[in-house]
Amino acid sequence: MLLLIVLLAGCWSAAGAAGPPPATSGTSTAATGSDWDWSGFSGLDDAPVTDRSGRGGKSTGLPVAPKIGETAVPDFDAPARKTYALFRGMPSFDVIPSQRDPGMHPCSNCHQWVLSDPRPRKLKQPHDNFELQHGLHGKGKFWCFTCHELSGKGGLKTLEGEKLEFADAYVLCSQCHVDQARDWVYGAHGKRVSGWQDKRQVLNCTACHYQHRPALKTRTPEPGPRVRMGLGRPPHWVEKDKRPEADRVTRAAWKTEAVPDEKTGLETRPEGRRDSLVENGDDEKS
Amino acid sequence: MKNPDEKGAAPPGVNARRRFLQGLALAGGAGAAHAAFGAWGGSTLSDAFADFFQQHYQRMTEAEISEAITRIERKAKRRYGVDIQCDTTPAQQGVVFGYAINVSKCRGYRDCVHACVRENNLSRDTQYIRVIEMDRDSTDLRHGDHYYDHEQVPLDGKYYLPMQCMHCDNPPCVKACPVEATWTEPDGIVVVDYDWCIGCRYCMTACPYQARHFNWGSPALPPEEINTATHYLGNRPRPAGVVEKCHFCVQRTRKGRQPACQEACPTGARIFGNLLDPDSEIRYVLANKAIFRLKEDLGTEPKFWYFRDK
Numbered sequence: 042m043l044l045l046i047v048l049l050a051g052c053w054s055a056a057g058a059a060g061p062p063p064a065t066s067g068t069s070t071a072a073t074g075s076d077w078d079w080s081g082f083s084g085l086d087d088a089p090v091t092d093r094s095g096r097g098g099k100s101t102g103l104p105v106a107p108k109i110g111e112t113a114v115p116d117f118d119a120p121a122r123k124t125y126a127l128f129r130g131m132p133s134f135d136v137i138p139s140q141r142d143p144g145m146h147p148c149s150n151c152h153q154w155v156l157s158d159p160r161p162r163k164l165k166q167p168h169d170n171f172e173l174q175h176g177l178h179g180k181g182k183f184w185c186f187t188c189h190e191l192s193g194k195g196g197l198k199t200l201e202g203e204k205l206e207f208a209d210a211y212v213l214c215s216q217c218h219v220d221q222a223r224d225w226v227y228g229a230h231g232k233r234v235s236g237w238q239d240k241r242q243v244l245n246c247t248a249c250h251y252q253h254r255p256a257l258k259t260r261t262p263e264p265g266p267r268v269r270m271g272l273g274r275p276p277h278w279v280e281k282d283k284r285p286e287a288d289r290v291t292r293a294a295w296k297t298e299a300v301p302d303e304k305t306g307l308e309t310r311p312e313g314r315r316d317s318l319v320e321n322g323d324d325e326k327s
Numbered sequence: 328m329k330n331p332d333e334k335g336a337a338p339p340g341v342n343a344r345r346r347f348l349q350g351l352a353l354a355g356g357a358g359a360a361h362a363a364f365g366a367w368g369g370s371t372l373s374d375a376f377a378d379f380f381q382q383h384y385q386r387m388t389e390a391e392i393s394e395a396i397t398r399i400e401r402k403a404k405r406r407y408g409v410d411i412q413c414d415t416t417p418a419q420q421g422v423v424f425g426y427a428i429n430v431s432k433c434r435g436y437r438d439c440v441h442a443c444v445r446e447n448n449l450s451r452d453t454q455y456i457r458v459i460e461m462d463r464d465s466t467d468l469r470h471g472d473h474y475y476d477h478e479q480v481p482l483d484g485k486y487y488l489p490m491q492c493m494h495c496d497n498p499p500c501v502k503a504c505p506v507e508a509t510w511t512e513p514d515g516i517v518v519v520d521y522d523w524c525i526g527c528r529y530c531m532t533a534c535p536y537q538a539r540h541f542n543w544g545s546p547a548l549p550p551e552e553i554n555t556a557t558h559y560l561g562n563r564p565r566p567a568g569v570v571e572k573c574h575f576c577v578q579r580t581r582k583g584r585q586p587a588c589q590e591a592c593p594t595g596a597r598i599f600g601n602l603l604d605p606d607s608e609i610r611y612v613l614a615n616k617a618i619f620r621l622k623e624d625l626g627t628e629p630k631f632w633y634f635r636d637k
């Protein structure tokens with residue numbers, strides 16, 4: 042059966058490559074493409090503004106969660122859950138579940154009644170508003186049922202078939218994204234909410250990455266600083282392409298072969314920063 | 328020293344009082360001249376006198392501090408019609424703050440910049456945080472641009488490098504200040520006593536990171552947007568003619584909260600924490616990531632690191 046799915050997945054990807062390029066604006070297609078209720082996938086703009094400190098401080102009017110794509114709205118009032126141990130001896134922390142976890146998954150609106158067709162294929166009506174752009178997933182290597190159960194309400198399952206709650210989606214992501222998961226567990230990836238002190242509370246992966254198209258979208262930046270008189274771009278400021286070659290410190294320059302100096306024995310590089318330091322005499326004095 | 332109210336119709340006698348105080352202040356030395364009639368507006372005579380004789384924050388007794396606080400709150404009420412709470416929460420024991428930014432994650436949205444402006448009652452033409460748009464493969468700050476204004480960010484071929492006060496462990500700004508109006512607190516935060524600062528701007532010249540900002544006029548601060556939870560060394564409304572800068576949201580972080588910029592960052596690029604806690608996230612970053620600091624060769628020892636994912 043698995044073999045069959047993989048084979049079909051290959052066919053689907055080939056068919057997909059020949060077809061027209063998929064639409065890139067997820068929300069707008071989703072909103073106009075069908076009469077489905079996509080409210081569960083709406084952005085975060087209308088999320089209530091609350092204080093995330095958990096300490097009763099004054100809200101500064103900041104959005105409750107990041108405004109990126111169709112991400113899940115974190116539910117700060119939800120009871121704490123036990124966190125899965127992804128790594129041995131990892132620190133303890135709470136993961137904030139998302140608000141639409143219980144029973145709000147739009148697929149289950151139909152698929153709790155209608156059987157799913159498990160065959161990987163190019164999606165047609167009424168699924169054409171749905172976009173799967175998750176790295177290899179979009180290229181047909183993965184499919185709905187890589188992560189979702191075939192039966193019931195389309196809950197999550199691991200690659201080994203264990204059932205998972207939506208609130209524990211990070212377990213699913215960490216099966217492939219091990220580096221990110223490690224960083225997330227130890228605090229170098231992801232976002233810590235509440236304070237820097239006390240029990241650590243972090244957002245789930247799906248609070249920032251929309252699971253079916255995890256790449257972050259571009260957006261308009263907030264306004265920059267006012268240009269004070271005389272403090273604009275300096276007169277020598279030129280676009281990168283128009284700059285003289287010597288002005289660019291590039292990675293290639295850093296990678297050039299190190300040459301030991303005959304007299305001092307110091308290693309110098311033909312181009313790059315090390316060289317200029319030696320020329321300035323900074324190194325020779327010390 | 329200009330007073331913004333001076334042009335308004337003042338009752339007779341008020342200007343005479345101002346002239347008197349002005350003369351008094353000039354005679355008394357420039358040290359606290361601005362405090363008597365800075366841009367606070369509508370100071371009463373007793374407040375003006377008390378401000379004039381107000382000591383350096385570190386030399387005040389508890390009673391003097393609480394009087395100063397009452398005056399600060401009263402002045403804010405008079406000037407903006409807002410009840411602020413000014414506190415003096417001291418540094419926690421065994422805490423030194425540090426910051427790390429993941430430059431691979433920063434996407435140049437500037438959400439942090441504006442969260443900071445709102446949280447810290449900044450004049451609406453001042454921004455503590457500058458997000459610098461840099462060419463990929465280059466760390467040459469000369470070609471960075473913090474005025475970028477694109478339709479969409481991030482731009483291909485660029486990366487974004489947010490800069491603010493680095494809270495240097497060896498801060499040149501502190502050494503430059505002739506009146507010791509700026510110093511390092513036990514939790515590593517470099518703070519300014521706005522009432523002691525004489526506005527000479529030596530510190531601005533000394534800071535290699537352009538982190539300090541001068542209030543040329545009274546801060547343009549809409550009363551309805553004032554954040555009323557303030558700290559003496561942090562975000563209380565500032566008078567004109569003093570220098571201010573990022574203070575790691577001292578009013579929040581000393582109570583265990585995150586700074587406003589960390590809270591606002593939608594990508595999780597900002598990591599704030601206690602450098603003395605071996606289990607903190609920032610210590611994990613420092614131990615496990617390829618980190619760098621800006622202008623390290625100057626020996627300022629910033630407590631502000633940058634790292635990349637790969």
Ligand code: SF4
Pocket residue numbers: 491492493494495498499500501517533534535536537538539572627
């Ligand atoms: S960054 Fe500038 S203002 Fe901040 S501590 Fe260092 S020298 Fe002082």
Ligand code: SF4
Pocket residue numbers: 503504505506507508509519523524525526527528529530531569570
């Ligand atoms: S401007 Fe800077 S150097 Fe001058 S008194 Fe104020 S804090 Fe000190």
